[in-house]
Amino acid sequence: MAAAGFFFSITALVILIQLATNLNSCSAATPVHHSGRSTQFIRTSCRTTLHPNLCFATFAPYATRIRGSPRSLATTALSLTLNTTRFTTKSLISLSKRHRLKRREAAALRDCVEEVGDSVDELKDSITKVRLPTGGGSEFRRQMSDIQTWVSAALTNEDTCMGGLSGKSVNRDLKIRVRRRVVKVAHLTSIALAFVNRWAAAAATHK
Numbered sequence: 001m002a003a004a005g006f007f008f009s010i011t012a013l014v015i016l017i018q019l020a021t022n023l024n025s026c027s028a029a030t031p032v033h034h035s036g037r038s039t040q041f042i043r044t045s046c047r048t049t050l051h052p053n054l055c056f057a058t059f060a061p062y063a064t065r066i067r068g069s070p071r072s073l074a075t076t077a078l079s080l081t082l083n084t085t086r087f088t089t090k091s092l093i094s095l096s097k098r099h100r101l102k103r104r105e106a107a108a109l110r111d112c113v114e115e116v117g118d119s120v121d122e123l124k125d126s127i128t129k130v131r132l133p134t135g136g137g138s139e140f141r142r143q144m145s146d147i148q149t150w151v152s153a154a155l156t157n158e159d160t161c162m163g164g165l166s167g168k169s170v171n172r173d174l175k176i177r178v179r180r181r182v183v184k185v186a187h188l189t190s191i192a193l194a195f196v197n198r199w200a201a202a203a204a205t206h207k
């Protein structure tokens with residue numbers, strides 16, 4: 001199933017994303033303004049992520065706003081991921097109230113709420129950083145590196161949440177419901193990380 005991929009090493013995932021990003025950094029830096037080309041930019045950017053279909057469906061509506069800018073693509077992805085992650089935390093909390101949970105289930109869900117909540121904080125920090133005016137090369141690189149660290153940490157938290165649910169003592173239906181929500185957030189986070197990496201690479205090449 002779709003979740004299976006997330007039980008593999010996060011490190012491998014990040015390396016894959018970085019490889020894909022480096023391959024495409026040059027084409028990414030060319031701004032395009034026509035709306036058809038803006039949509040094409042989203043399509044080609046999404047092809048470098050692990051979830052091209054989800055990516056395109058999610059970001060195509062923002063194409064004219066993003067206008068072929070790697071920076072705008074990254075900030076839009078962070079903002080949208082933050083919004084979805086916030087919503088997911090709320091929905092996990094309401095899920096934990098609706099079900100009659102066993103102790104183990106309640107504990108696993110509580111851990112998930114906490115971990116996904118931490119992701120919200122990390123994404124918020126990333127967005128704050130992104131909005132700061134960037135200075136020259138080395139300051140920009142430091143900011144990018146912080147953002148990459150935080151977004152990777154968010155991804156790890158989401159992975160940990162799903163790992164915690166995989167025990168046999170968690171009701172299958174509950175597992176599926178939680179996983180459906182958290183997998184979506186994890187996929188969006190991984191796309192946001194790919195776009196941040198892409199932006200960092202494009203900026204490094206063209207400065």
Ligand SMILES: *[C@@H]1O[C@H](CO)[C@@H](O)[C@H](O)[C@H]1NC(C)=O
Pocket residue numbers: 076079080083
């Ligand atoms: C995320 O939510 C904020 C506040 O509700 C909103 O201003 C912003 O446009 C949303 N981001 C995206 C990408 O939709």
